[in-house]
Amino acid sequence: MAKARVVHVCSACGAEASKWSGQCGDCGAWNTLTEVVREPLPKGPRAGGYAGQAATVTALKDVRIDVQERRIATGLSELDRVLGGGLVDGSVVLIGGDPGIGKSTILLQTLTHLAASQRALYVTGEESLTQVALRARRLELPVDGLSLMAETCVERILATAQAELPRIMVIDSIQTLYTEALTSAPGGVSQIRESAALLTRYAKQSGCALFLVGHVTKEGALAGPRVLEHMVDCVLYFEGEADSRFRLIRAVKNRFGAVNELGVFAMTDRGLREVSNPSAIFLSRYDQPIPGSVVMVTREGTRPLLVEVQALVDDAFSNPRRVAVGLDQNRLAMLLAVLHRHGGISSLGQDVFVNVVGGVKVLETGSDLAVLLAVTSSLRGQALDADLVVFGEVGLSGEIRPVPNGQERLREAAKHGFKRAIVPRSNAPKQAIEGMQVIAVGRLAEALDAL
Structure with missing residues (x-):
């Protein structure tokens, strides 16, 4: 009978090694190798039918599909x-x-x-x-x-x-x-x-x-x-x-x-x-508009979701910090550079903190425009309108790129009572949305002028 052997398996990627080391040679993770006793496989045919079907070759056109799943x-x-x-x-x-x-x-x-x-x-x-x-x-x-x-x-x-x-x-x-x-x-x-x-x-x-x-x-x-x-x-x-x-x-x-x-x-x-109605829990209600706050429409799966993006810009006492909660921190630094180069607004020597209210993690690039407008609002100390909603991707050359499902986002914002929207030009609706003024922009400078 074959003897059991001892191997070291990486808990991150599953790679095996003959001896322990501090770093996995396959994925590079540290302190993930654990000792495992590898038992010999029993002789004879192993249990098959993993998918519950016979192991036979079938033409794709002959596979039966249950339409009413x-x-x-x-x-x-x-x-x-x-x-x-x-x-x-x-x-x-x-x-x-x-x-x-x-x-x-x-x-x-x-x-x-x-x-x-x-x-x-x-x-x-x-x-x-x-x-x-x-x-x-x-x-x-x-x-x-x-x-x-x-x-x-x-x-x-x-x-x-x-x-x-x-x-x-x-x-x-x-x-x-x-x-x-x-x-x-x-x-x-x-x-x-x-x-x-x-x-x-x-x-x-x-x-x-x-x-x-x-x-x-x-x-x-x-x-x-x-x-x-x-x-x-x-x-x-x-x-x-x-x-x-x-x-x-x-x-x-x-x-x-x-x-x-x-x-x-x-x-x-x-x-x-x-x-x-998850959009209602992610929107803060203020007695009066405050600087550094703007509402954006993100999309989670098949559902548009309204969330509030807050920014705080303050003088830095030492090295300026860029902190993002619920957003990609590296993308925040890139957007601040775009704001300086193509918007003429500098945040040098100042701390910039950006937060998505409610603990939501926004993974899409449609939040770029909302982040820049919230940072500008906090930097200038001027509050944006409470009935304003924005979304759009910002490129390195200052262009405002469209995002998927722009019409659904606008309809979701109108359903919650928002009256104005700043959106990419390619996401502008062909037919007017009742009760909402849509401002289509193609450059970052146009979006700042629209405020």
Whole structure:
């Protein structure tokens, strides 16, 4: 019988090394190599059918496509939005977030709702059955129909699932599971990878929709090997500030829907509640307009979202600082250079702080114009109109570039009562929008003159 061998596996990229070193030779990450006992593979044919289909060659034109793909509503419309319209049979969803942010809460809410019409199984590896029952009672959730199981062995979980045949199953969490085929401790790279592979294979073959809860590192990324994200169909990140009651669920991978879709929830004493109009919570209400504040229309997935961008420009006592919260800090430095060169407004010798209200992370370039107008407003000490909304990308030569879905952004702003809009010339509507004056600009100087 072949002997087990010891290898060192990088937790960031999954690369293997024969001996330990401080830096991974493949991805360059530091202090990520962990010792793993590599067990010999059993002889004979291995279990196949990963996708639940026979391993045969089929012509693409002969593949049957179910046009009416069945979706299972989770009972939370914001979660359905992030998932692409609901759960798909046989899908595997990996959800990660900081400790205590509400991962177990939202999944317990979802399963108690689905258990009324579907067979559901909640597998906990971190809490006892009593703790789960106490949480359900505290949240006043219906408990009829939901089955619980406290287990960390993958083989026992799969044996129970094959006997119970649940339609939806939750594993909380993947870091606590282990497979008897390996001797390494639970939470290691090999245990996480093999456990996830066994569960994913079962989901594909049985059609059971599977939720996996994953821990995150101190940097906010999912813990464990990156191959874990490639195995699953959907990866969701639970975001939220420690002092805020709002929680955001962002999809970074979705094989059944749009990527970067955003769901907004509010944490209450009865669990997580949906926020049907998220633009309202990201807009501050002032008695009178204040300098350094402007509203922009960003786009998260398929939904336009109004957020407030604030800027503060003040004299620097030492080296000038450029700080961006919710935006790319390197892009802020580039935009300030464009403002100086093509707008004639200098921020040399001054600190510049830019913040997106509500803890939203704006990843698109459509926020460029809003950032520059907010910085100009704070620098000059002149407040912008409260009914003004802006969006647009700013190029290095000072041109204002268009952004996708400009018409939808304008309609969303008009629905919230905004009367004026400064937009790129290519995003100007062909037909006038009732109650809104649209100012189309092509250069940064034109946008500053329009103020």
